[in-house]
Amino acid sequence: MKVALTGITGYAGLQLYYLLSQHPKVEAIQIYQHDLEKPEHVAKLNPRLSEVTALAKPYDSGAIMEENDVLFLATPAGVSSHWAQPYLAANFPVIDLSGDFRLKNPAQYEKWYQKDAASKDALAQAYYGLADLKENPGQHYVANPGCYPTATLLGLAPLVKQNLIEVDSILVDAKSGLTGAGKALKKANHFVQANENLQVYKPNQHQHIPEILQMLQSWNPDVKQLQFMTTLVPVDRGIMASIYVKVKAGITEEKLEQAFREQYANAPFVFIQEEGLPDLKSVVGTNNCRIGLAYNPETKYLLVVSVIDNMLKGASGQAVQNFNQLFDFSSTAGLHLQPLAF
Amino acid sequence: MKVALTGITGYAGLQLYYLLSQHPKVEAIQIYQHDLEKPEHVAKLNPRLSEVTALAKPYDSGAIMEENDVLFLATPAGVSSHWAQPYLAANFPVIDLSGDFRLKNPAQYEKWYQKDAASKDALAQAYYGLADLKENPGQHYVANPGCYPTATLLGLAPLVKQNLIEVDSILVDAKSGLTGAGKALKKANHFVQANENLQVYKPNQHQHIPEILQMLQSWNPDVKQLQFMTTLVPVDRGIMASIYVKVKAGITEEKLEQAFREQYANAPFVFIQEEGLPDLKSVVGTNNCRIGLAYNPETKYLLVVSVIDNMLKGASGQAVQNFNQLFDFSSTAGLHLQPLAF
Amino acid sequence: MKVALTGITGYAGLQLYYLLSQHPKVEAIQIYQHDLEKPEHVAKLNPRLSEVTALAKPYDSGAIMEENDVLFLATPAGVSSHWAQPYLAANFPVIDLSGDFRLKNPAQYEKWYQKDAASKDALAQAYYGLADLKENPGQHYVANPGCYPTATLLGLAPLVKQNLIEVDSILVDAKSGLTGAGKALKKANHFVQANENLQVYKPNQHQHIPEILQMLQSWNPDVKQLQFMTTLVPVDRGIMASIYVKVKAGITEEKLEQAFREQYANAPFVFIQEEGLPDLKSVVGTNNCRIGLAYNPETKYLLVVSVIDNMLKGASGQAVQNFNQLFDFSSTAGLHLQPLAF
Amino acid sequence: MKVALTGITGYAGLQLYYLLSQHPKVEAIQIYQHDLEKPEHVAKLNPRLSEVTALAKPYDSGAIMEENDVLFLATPAGVSSHWAQPYLAANFPVIDLSGDFRLKNPAQYEKWYQKDAASKDALAQAYYGLADLKENPGQHYVANPGCYPTATLLGLAPLVKQNLIEVDSILVDAKSGLTGAGKALKKANHFVQANENLQVYKPNQHQHIPEILQMLQSWNPDVKQLQFMTTLVPVDRGIMASIYVKVKAGITEEKLEQAFREQYANAPFVFIQEEGLPDLKSVVGTNNCRIGLAYNPETKYLLVVSVIDNMLKGASGQAVQNFNQLFDFSSTAGLHLQPLAF
Incomplete structure (x- = not known):
């Protein structure tokens, strides 16, 4: 699988990068970043990735769908509501870690997030991926739950x-x-x-x-x-x-x-x-x-x-669970993590 | 005032020592310790008091009453229930930071503390010193509230x-x-x-x-x-x-x-x-x-x-408030403390 | 003593306020703030002082000298180098917690602080107040040492x-x-x-x-x-x-x-x-x-x-020591502080 | 590989268990514990392993060598000096996380550890496994370096x-x-x-x-x-x-x-x-x-x-590196770990 990831500058994006880079079914991770005009070193975007030599590319939904099998969106609230349409139209698999597609009622979203909501139709196409309670019935746009x-x-x-x-x-x-x-x-x-x-x-x-x-x-x-x-x-x-x-x-x-x-x-x-x-x-x-x-x-x-x-079960780990469900991988693939506690 | 203090090895006792040593009405603090056979340097009992040159004396209720005007008991649960009688008998002022005299019902004490309770009569003589809500009506044995x-x-x-x-x-x-x-x-x-x-x-x-x-x-x-x-x-x-x-x-x-x-x-x-x-x-x-x-x-x-x-309002600070009430000092005497927060 | 304080929005200024408000020789603390156009509630400038009802006044060196006996400057580097002149000229007591008057050599200051230095003459009038090592010989402008x-x-x-x-x-x-x-x-x-x-x-x-x-x-x-x-x-x-x-x-x-x-x-x-x-x-x-x-x-x-x-010995506490020296108060006045450690 | 592990009650033993349980070349981990008389649930020995259903066995060097391919010793100082002989005699692979076989000079060990040292001969058979600097030339007893x-x-x-x-x-x-x-x-x-x-x-x-x-x-x-x-x-x-x-x-x-x-x-x-x-x-x-x-x-x-x-490079992670070297596995096998930092 080739996976696209946007949001590498934030906590959830970095955590996702760590998880996906060890996932047995992931062959390549491509980073996209919305505010780039030309490709830029990932290490510049996030100093914690100082040894990563890959380049991040400017965000472009067409290129993302062409070059990848799935997109992880680790963007803040208010972004994917504007970005989702091409993916929904193409039925392209998206795992969206933001809150933009979780609430089915646009008015509720606007009340609590104080931002413009996606359309009711768009929201209806998203699946609320509480991964430990239900299997995804086949919907391609996954609203990954909040922590x-x-x-x-x-x-x-x-x-x-x-x-x-x-x-x-x-x-x-x-x-x-x-x-x-x-x-x-x-x-x-x-x-x-x-x-x-x-x-x-x-x-x-x-x-x-x-x-x-x-x-x-x-x-x-x-x-x-x-x-x-x-x-x-x-x-x-x-x-x-x-x-x-x-x-x-x-x-x-x-x-x-x-x-x-x-x-x-x-x-x-x-x-x-x-x-x-x-x-x-x-x-x-x-x-x-x-x-x-x-x-x-x-x-x-x-x-x-x-x-x-x-950051794991409450964000990026559950996103990987949803990825596993979407593509029928083992539910624990990429998630054999060791606790740090003693 | 000469004040006696027992329990200097614990947190509440040390905190009381710090407070009392700056209290404008306290002329001398004498430390008593139950497991001493002869006087011992306070610094040995609690290394945080390494510059204190005074000696702690063996615990002795008679000497305490003779040499002091009030006793602060910063002992663990199960101690003052056994120690209180001479002070109650003599109507000697005691501020007891432990839980032994807070519950009026001995059966309740024994259920929750799993230790022997003081007698119902003894318990009745103690005043529950929730200092910010009520003035002490004159009782000399103060059960200082829990945190x-x-x-x-x-x-x-x-x-x-x-x-x-x-x-x-x-x-x-x-x-x-x-x-x-x-x-x-x-x-x-x-x-x-x-x-x-x-x-x-x-x-x-x-x-x-x-x-x-x-x-x-x-x-x-x-x-x-x-x-x-x-x-x-x-x-x-x-x-x-x-x-x-x-x-x-x-x-x-x-x-x-x-x-x-x-x-x-x-x-x-x-x-x-x-x-x-x-x-x-x-x-x-x-x-x-x-x-x-x-x-x-x-x-x-x-x-x-x-x-x-x-440690202050929930223990030693409130004990000083009760001390102030008991002796009609200003309620804030010795308690002009500066927060450490920014 | 009436003391003026500027810099209440920062850590050192707040700490000074706490110390001075309990200092036995301080009768009034007046707060001055450089970016005010008219008096403003201190609580607005620093929410930790929510119960302080006093007003902070716009910074004005003339008013400060008229209304106070001493000024504490808890301003960042690069401020007092510009503000000091009227106080030096009037021989008005100032305790400056910033680094602006510590280095005698203006070139050194400019190299390490990358800001304009006070003049060599002005610097020569300041006393480096390492309070535990030497008594102030009488200089009125005290450069309070760094932490x-x-x-x-x-x-x-x-x-x-x-x-x-x-x-x-x-x-x-x-x-x-x-x-x-x-x-x-x-x-x-x-x-x-x-x-x-x-x-x-x-x-x-x-x-x-x-x-x-x-x-x-x-x-x-x-x-x-x-x-x-x-x-x-x-x-x-x-x-x-x-x-x-x-x-x-x-x-x-x-x-x-x-x-x-x-x-x-x-x-x-x-x-x-x-x-x-x-x-x-x-x-x-x-x-x-x-x-x-x-x-x-x-x-x-x-x-x-x-x-x-x-924040104490390394800033505001030492500033109070310097204040005590400057006015011949007891060296420990206002500094009877209790440790929080156990 | 079947691996034996002793010391599961301590930090390094638990960390080793986490690592080995995800190691691609490890088929089974068997826990041995010195103070057992009969097998006991691992979860009893270390509550952090509450979901592990395996039993820990009493420590027995003969059984360990018979049932396993390698032994990890995560015991405190002073233990393996007494335990090592049968493994050395049999040339059985051991990775020893304690300090007992690091110093070549028994007198130095006794001076710094204040315990009896292993014999000079025994010490000579151990290899100091500073894994990032040199490959193990083939010695079977590895003294894993200190942190x-x-x-x-x-x-x-x-x-x-x-x-x-x-x-x-x-x-x-x-x-x-x-x-x-x-x-x-x-x-x-x-x-x-x-x-x-x-x-x-x-x-x-x-x-x-x-x-x-x-x-x-x-x-x-x-x-x-x-x-x-x-x-x-x-x-x-x-x-x-x-x-x-x-x-x-x-x-x-x-x-x-x-x-x-x-x-x-x-x-x-x-x-x-x-x-x-x-x-x-x-x-x-x-x-x-x-x-x-x-x-x-x-x-x-x-x-x-x-x-x-x-706990990783300074103990259990390096122990896995030494394990990989000893058996010619990829040097990063079992060590694809994700940082927790952001």
């Missing part, structure tokens, strides 16, 4: 689908490392601000809220809203979603655990803890999601702790 | 006292730095385990749960339970209590904010944010509590973010 | 002054926390870049090299050069200068230690370790410098480890 | 071998993350002690000093001693060796750089920076060593900055 939605939805799926919880009780207190806040220099990610600190951000305003809600509602239309908060914690990578839900009367702890085990029996990247709750570091560096449960018989609350590496 | 209860109760007081929230909806997701986990060497506080990590601990089993509940119930007997979780975050100091509560129908945002402003109008250490939510670092190094509110009109949930320095 | 020079010079003074080392062997490997790299957003201080990382910066090009050399040469003209390197380490505050020097033949370890003890016998902020080498954290939050020695009889190298808090 | 020696020797090799520096000027200021200090709970690796701190340790007493010196002297007998210091920095992984050497008169910068480029022209894991100095994070997660040079024409000092991941 918080991935951790949260994997932690809620069996509960909502099997109707085990009070649907109006869902409350998520999510914590994220600083890679989640992006590469752009901001006060919040200055070391002196972020280190030894906890920062709640975008309270009730995170653009991942409607993405989570849309999926929950597709599983159970009774879900009406979601209390979701995000806090920056001083680590590089990782998301911990602490998900609190009120368990329905009569549902036992065994039933809850069984629902998780059944849901993920054949999911090679999702692990339900045998005992205890997972720590964040257990997944950093891997494409895994680890889930643990703590039921409180006094309050009837279940805490689901769901941890992922936001 | 999580301090952050949580200050964040809930106006809501529960004024009956503004659904009392069965209280859910606290608290985050703490590693000083909160103590000085004893444990796997969870090894740098390689704690760094770049998030660790949920004691799920539904933290001994501060009954302490919080006891106080909430004293304010509103309708409070029956509490969903409370604790996560270790890789910082040295600080607690952020993310408190989620469902607001009663008809209560406006303005009413909520007003309740907080009124409650703390005369509290020199409690600050209600003008806008935004406080970050953890804004209080580290100080005796302050900062509180911010984020109301979600969709879900009717109010998030109260309450941050403190667990 | 690296403070740590390094305190670690070298007894050795160079008493001629105990080979002067051509001095090599300093200095490590600094991120506050040392300033508040401006840069790639090097993005959390994801700085965390879990070590970054050597400005190799052989740090502007503190000539400052150190100038002072060493004033002590011993035989010193010709200096090998000095700086590495950013992922901590907020603190400098550790690891100073390697070859000891002259015949000089014993006892002699070396004695030289340090004698030098700092009356320096209330400098501590020579009784045993072992100081860790960085032992000084963070204080105005102290701690020094430890490790002599290697095989190589004849002495390692001097000198640690300071770069 | 500091690897970073330091790769940074010094071309300079010492080509006689470009004053051999009595070598000074190394090395910084290491906390994994370098091991898994055992100690005060120095408690989070509250290590975080936001720098700790110089084992001054002039680190057991890697004679290991470095032995190799330097094999390259150039004129090297007599070494000034080497180690500082713990608050990161999980990585070593930065800041190597200072005085360049011989007449040696140009170009010559210095050329020496490095020639030395490592065919070394797939060693990279000489095109410009600037490498940051630590550029190698964490990989088996690479990155080297940068900064020459100071004033002082004639060359700073060589050599960075490695101490």
